[in-house]
Amino acid sequence: MFLNKVLQNLKRYLVSRNMVEPQIKEFGYDLCRKYLGGEWKKVPLAKFEIERVHGGLTNHLFMCSLPSIDTKSNPAAINKVLLRLYGAFYSDMSDSTVRMMEECIICGLLAEKNMGPDLYGIFPEGRLEQFIPDMRSLTSTEVQLPQLSQQIARHVAAFHKLTLPLSKEGTWFLDSLAKFVQEIKELKFSDPVKCKQMEEIFNRFDLDHCYRYVRQVAENSNSPVLFCHNDVQPGNLLVKKHESLDVAKIRVIDFEYSCYNYRGFDIGNHFCEWVNDYNYPHYPYFIGDMNKYPSHDQKVFFVRTYLQAFKEKESVTTEEIEKVIVEADRLSLLSHFFWAMFSILQSYKSTIDFGYLEYALYRLECFEHFQYLAKDDGSNARKNFQINGKF
Numbered sequence: 001m002f003l004n005k006v007l008q009n010l011k012r013y014l015v016s017r018n019m020v021e022p023q024i025k026e027f028g029y030d031l032c033r034k035y036l037g038g039e040w041k042k043v044p045l046a047k048f049e050i051e052r053v054h055g056g057l058t059n060h061l062f063m064c065s066l067p068s069i070d071t072k073s074n075p076a077a078i079n080k081v082l083l084r085l086y087g088a089f090y091s092d093m094s095d096s097t098v099r100m101m102e103e104c105i106i107c108g109l110l111a112e113k114n115m116g117p118d119l120y121g122i123f124p125e126g127r128l129e130q131f132i133p134d135m136r137s138l139t140s141t142e143v144q145l146p147q148l149s150q151q152i153a154r155h156v157a158a159f160h161k162l163t164l165p166l167s168k169e170g171t172w173f174l175d176s177l178a179k180f181v182q183e184i185k186e187l188k189f190s191d192p193v194k195c196k197q198m199e200e201i202f203n204r205f206d207l208d209h210c211y212r213y214v215r216q217v218a219e220n221s222n223s224p225v226l227f228c229h230n231d232v233q234p235g236n237l238l239v240k241k242h243e244s245l246d247v248a249k250i251r252v253i254d255f256e257y258s259c260y261n262y263r264g265f266d267i268g269n270h271f272c273e274w275v276n277d278y279n280y281p282h283y284p285y286f287i288g289d290m291n292k293y294p295s296h297d298q299k300v301f302f303v304r305t306y307l308q309a310f311k312e313k314e315s316v317t318t319e320e321i322e323k324v325i326v327e328a329d330r331l332s333l334l335s336h337f338f339w340a341m342f343s344i345l346q347s348y349k350s351t352i353d354f355g356y357l358e359y360a361l362y363r364l365e366c367f368e369h370f371q372y373l374a375k376d377d378g379s380n381a382r383k384n385f386q387i388n389g390k391f
Contacts, residue, residue, distance in 0.1 A: 019052070020050050020051065020052055020062065024050070024060075024062070024085075025045075025048070025050050026045065027125075028048075028050050028062060028064050028083045029045050029048045029050075029064075031083065031121060031123065031128060032048070032064050032081065032083075032128065034121070035120050035121030035123075035128050036078060036081065036120060036121075036128070038077075039066060039068070039069050039077070040066060040078075043066055043068065047066070047067075047068060048064070048066065049064070049065045049066070049067065050062050050063065050064050050065075050083070051063050053082070058256060058346070058350075058352075059084050059085060059086055059126070059256065060084075060085040060351075060352070061082060061083070061084055061085075062082070062083040062085070063080060063081075063082060063083075063131055064080070064081050064082075064083050064128075064131075065079055065080045065081075065131075066079050066080075067079065078120075080131040080133065081120060081128050081129065081130065081131050082117070082128070082129045082130065082131040083126065083128055084126045084127050084128075084129060085125055085126040086100070086125060086126050100124075102166055102259065103255060103256055103258070104119075104122045104127065105164070105165065105166070106164065106166075106255045106258050107119050107127065107129070107255055109164060110255060111130075113162075115158065115159075115252070116252070116253065116255060117129045117130035117131075117132060117253060118130035132238060132251065132253075134240055134241050135238040135239065135240055135241065135251065136238065136239060136240075136241050137234055137235045137236070137237065137238060138234040138237045138238075138239060138250070139234055139277065139279060140234050140273065140274055140275070140276055140277045140278075140292065141277075142234070142245060143234050143237065143270075143273070143274060144274060144292075144294070144298065145245060146301065147245065147246060148245060148248070148250065149298070149301065149302050149305070150301075150302075150305045151249070151250045152232065152237065152250065152270065152302075153302045153303070153305035153306040153309065154305060154306070154309040155229075155232070155250065155252050156229065156232060156266055156267065156270070156306055157306050157307075157309035157310040158309070159226075159227055159228060159229050159258075159266070160226040160227060160228065160263060160266070160310055161310060162227045163227070164227050166227070166259060166260060167259075167260060168225060168260045169225075169260065170225030170259075170260045170261050170262060172259050172260075172261065173230070173259075173261055173265065173334065173338055174215055174218060174219075174334075176338075177211060177214075177215075177334075177337070177338050177341060178211065178215075180338075180341040180342060180344075180345060181207050181208060181211050181341060183345065184207065184341060184344050184345065185207070187344070187345075187348050189348065194347065194357055197357040197358070197361065198344070198357070200361065201344070201357075201360065201361060201364065204364070205364050205368075207341070210337055210367070211337070214333050214334050214337045214367075217330050217331070217333055217334065217374050218262060218265075218330075218331060218334050221262060221264055221327055221330045221331055222327070223262040223263050223264035223265070223327040223330075223331060224262070224263050225260050225261065225262060225263070226260065226261075226263050226266075227258070227259070227260055228258065228259065228260070228261040228262075228263070228265065228266035229252065229255065229257075229258050229266060230257040230258055230259065230261055230265065230266055230269065231254060231256075231257045231258075231269070232252070232266065232269065232270040232273070233269075233270070233273035233276070233278075234273060234278070235254075235278055236252060236253050236254040237250050237251075237252060237253075238250065238251045238252075238253060239251075262327070262331055262334075263324070263327060264324070264326075264327030264328045264329075264330060264331035265331040265334055265335060267302075267303070267306065267324065267327070267328040267331075268327070268328035268329060268330070268331040268332035268333075268334070268335055269331075269332065269335040271293060271294050271299065271302075271328055271329075271332055272293070272332050272335045272336060272366070274292050274293055274294055275288050275289055275290050275291075275292045275293050275366065276288050277289075283353075283355055284354065284355020284358040284359060285353070285354050285355060286354075286355065286358075286359055286362075288362050288366070290366060290369055290370075293370070296325075299325050299328070299329075300321055300325070303321045303324045303325055303328070304316055304321055306324070307320055307321065307324065329370075329373035329374070330373060330374045332370060332373060333367055333370060333371065333373065333374055336363045336364070336366045336367035336370065337363070337364070337367050339359075339360075339363050340359075340360045340361075340363035340364045340367065341360070343356040343357070343359045343360035343363065344356070344357065344360045347360065
């Protein structure tokens with residue numbers, strides 16, 4: 001398929017991070033004509049506009065538009081759509097066809113429930129979605145604000161209450177992680193800088209041992225398996241531009257990792273994202289601060305709101321709150337290790353301009369630093385776990 005070759009070599013054609021390669025424009029033009037019809041089918045290629053949308057760390061995102069469509073006289077008309085082209089993510093999956101099918105099902109069902117953008121087209125390379133104008137992503141600082149943290153907690157609860165026609169075994173993340181670790185050991189980087197970075201990772205971390213440890217932590221977490229978003233990070237939480245955060249309403253996007261999973265992972269993964277800032281303008285395009293991991297009081301505030309929404313009642317016991325916090329803290333280790341392994345593979349396969357190996361090493365350092373959260377007794381005392389004698 002020609003698109004795969006285009007995506008693999010995309011960097012060679014980009015003279016800036018905003019330029020769109022001509023073959024991508026033609027591909028998007030044909031898709032919009034096919035799936036949207038109407039005015040989109042009549043317009044010549046010269047009047048079809050496409051621009052890159054930044055923020056995706058897995059997929060390539062583009063905004064396609066037809067300025068000639070008058071949405072004021074016809075509010076139902078569509079003049080902008082989001083074109084999502086799958087990146088290297090699905091190439092890492094032995095069950096990639098199943099995962100793509102499941103993601104399309106998820107997107108369609110969530111759109112019907114007004115929990116996600118409208119879906120206009122599904123095709124092997126990606127999909128066409130509703131483009132939500134005048135929106136921006138939250139920052140890692142903003143997700144900590146009480147009024148927004150409450151909203152996020154309620155969104156997570158809404159996901160967890162859903163029943164979708166998907167496998168409910170809840171093992172996809174752990175099973176995928178086993179494949180990631182095996183594939184990483186066989187990678188052959190040609191870039192000497194990346195080779196040196198990988199050498200540092202292998203010298204500092206026994207990946208097989210880390211995997212066995214984190215799998216044991218997850219399987220012994222006693223966390224229920226529910227339908228989870230699995231990527232509740234600031235970039236996937238949108239608010240209107242220029243709107244006061246005191247009244248802003250959050251919209252949740254991007255469901256490529258959504259599946260049945262441990263409840264604690266979804267919440268713990270969100271807590272992990274408090275320490276990551278993806279708005280850094282220079283390479284590696286992120287900065288991290290482990291000190292921003294939520295305090296116990298902040299976790300209590302979030303989990304209380306979550307449980308009140310999930311149980312649909314105001315009365316929530318301290319014991320219930322503490323149980324969920326323990327689940328989240330333990331499974332935050334799975335989050336750090338999963339995204340570290342995922343990022344190593346992305347560094348080898350992805351054309352997206354991001355410091356994946358730097359990010360992988362940082363998440364492994366977080367995994368090392370936060371091991372005390374896998375304590376068994378739920379106390380606040382720090383307890384270090386030895387994995388390979390290096391931590």
